[in-house]
Amino acid sequence: MEFYFPTETGEQLAFASAAATALIGLLILFAPGITMRMLGLGIMAGRREGLAAIRFGGGLLTGLGGSVVMLAQPMLYLAYGATLAAGCFGLVLSVLSDHSATWRTVLSLVVAGILASLPFVYVFGLV
Template structure:
């Protein structure tokens, strides 16, 4: 299987979002405590089950979808799947900002990042670029 790199902006955007997703997933997988600290959370030292949740859920899904999209970035279905995942991540963050009194600068910045990632995958599929 030969890996080809994107030649156009239409292909480059989903490819870059896939690269970010892989990096995000690897960071959560191999440094879950730092990942939690970045989010302002902590685990109990006596109970390590929280770390497995970070590694499984917050690392596994972005890492798996990111890798699949990395290799098949020119496939519309892969772009839609990764874009929908980031769009719903942004929606969940917005719901938290509005209903959990979590309106912080960090949350608003991450909301913009999540929306940009979703747009990077969905814009080529929807014909916006």
């Protein structure tokens, strides 16, 4: 079995987006404390369940990005982009409803928006 790397520019962008998501997921999975500090989150004294929830999210991102990288199919890129776009919608809802328009939230929204748009650019033939 050989490693597939796309030759078209649009697919390379979608592939890079999925790979970046997998790497971000690995960071969250193996360094939840650092991730929580970067996001401005903390753990209550005596309550460590937050780390499990953060690691779960990291595992989801790693699995999502990794499976798209390994299988590299247009419909998977579409599903991956739609999943990240739904996450962006959640961030927008949080900014509007929870008044959480901090620089961290806006940065997360920008990064997730870029990562979500790249697969759409490929799938819909914009590049």
